[in-house]
Amino acid sequence: MKSTLRPSVAALVVSAVALALTACGGSSGGGSADKEITVAFAGAVNAPKEDVATYAVAKDQGFLDAKLKVKTINADGSSAAIQAVTSRSADITAADMGSILAAREKGVPIKAIGGLVQNWPWRIAVKPDSPIKTGADLKGKKIGVISLASGSAPYARAFAKDAGLDGQKDIDLLPVGIGTPAASALNSGKVDALALYTAPYASIENSGTKLRYLPNGAAFQGIRSLTFAAREDTIKKKKEELTLYLRAAYQGLLFSSVQPEGAMRIGFKTFPAMLSGQTVDQRLKGDTKVLTSFVDSATPAQGEPESFSNWGAIGDAEWQKTMAYTRAAGQITKDIPVSEIWDPSLLAGANQFDAAQVIAKAKAYAPA
Structure with a gap:
């Protein structure tokens, strides 16, 4: 999800062609779309996370306006997704806030425009019988990260620092990916611990690997992770397009919080490669669990979907906590004025939908 800007835009993999989308509310959308937008997903392949909850569901359920033509591309991590936005290969991405802040400090004209993951999803995991009980026990250990350009690396370093260690010298970080490769690295002893987020852990546990999690300290509470971002000039030139996409994305997320299994079925229909040669019935239970873990990280920790509101808002206290964490992780060297990194001007329009x-649509959903 996070880190520096090293991955090249050449790492991007086009995952979908332009799609003419039907509007919510029954408009026909018979003519060609007159507005376009390209979305970059911060993952090399599509997975049961924001790809499904904010895009696939929005497309399938008609939350995307008929005037909008959408393309999607995949980028290998948040840094690559931000590079895609910077180079105008994409108009918007949901990237890790640490990567957004790091890019801004380096002079990239990018701003956050709407929150997504609001409950800190990153955890350190070990095998149940591991002698590692606390963060201090990680000294001299190997920690598996998704990649050195993902959110794993800065999180692992910040976790070590919070435990009183030197995040640069006292731990070794090894790229292990997610899913089966990460589980194999832990089970074989190649690494002593993993630094992943909740959705990949759900996938690993689905495969039969048991895990024990080290508790995050208080410093990790209130930190923002995946956040929608766009170039400053794109925000001005494509205000309507970005607003329409955010509105559809938040509706898709709300639908997914009510109907995760239905959302996962829609995900398989939109991104059939996620099935990896298996049937929907073979994948549905496990992948729904993975999707649910993502949705839980992106919706309020308290309350039922009927009470969810003010989608995308990020408060001042959350900004300060996030910047403090990003400094501790070594991604930025000083605080960035919130006005330089945050443009919430699209959120009023993005929230103009009937929750x-x-x-009701989610509750009534039945697979075709």
């Missing part, structure tokens, strides 16, 4: 209607 009750979305919830």
Whole structure:
């Protein structure tokens, strides 16, 4: 999810062609779309996370306006996704806030425009019988990260620092990816611990690997992770397009919080490669669990979907906590004025939808 800007835009993999989308509310959308937007997903392949909850569901359920033509591309991590936005290969991405802040400090004209993951999803995991009990026990250990350009690396370093260690010298970071490769690295002893987020852990546990999690310290509470971001000039030139996409994304997320299994079925229909040659029935239970873990990280920790509101908002206290964490992780050297990194001007329009209607639609969903 996070880190520096090393991955090249050449790492991007086009995952979908332009799609003419039907509007919510029954408009026909018979003519060609007159507005376009390209979305970069911060993952080399599509997975049961924001790809499904904010895009696949929005497309399938008609939350995307008929005037909008959408393309999607995949980028190998948040840094690559931000490079795609910077180079105009994409207009918007949901990237890790640490990567967004790091890019801004380096002079990239990018701003956050709407929150997504609001409950800190990163954890350190070990095998149940591991002698590692606390963060201090990680000294001299190997920690598996998704890649050195993902959010794993800065998180692992910040976790070590919070435990009183030197995040640069006292731990070794090894790229292990996610899913089966990460589980294999832990089970074989190639690494002593993993630094992943909740969705990949759910996938690993689905495969039969048991895990024990080290508790995050208080410093990790209130930190923002995946956040929608765009170039400053794109925000001005494509205000309507970005607003329409955010509105659809938040409706898709709300639908997914009510109907995760239905959302996962929609995900398989939109991104059939996620099935990896298996049937929907073979994948549905496990991948729904993975998707649910993502949705839980991106919706309020308290309350039911009927009470969810003010989608995308990020408060001042959250900004300060996030910047403090990003400094501790070594991604930025000083605080960045919030006005330089945050443009919430699209959120009023993004929140103009009937939540009750979305919830009713989710409850009534039945697979075709």
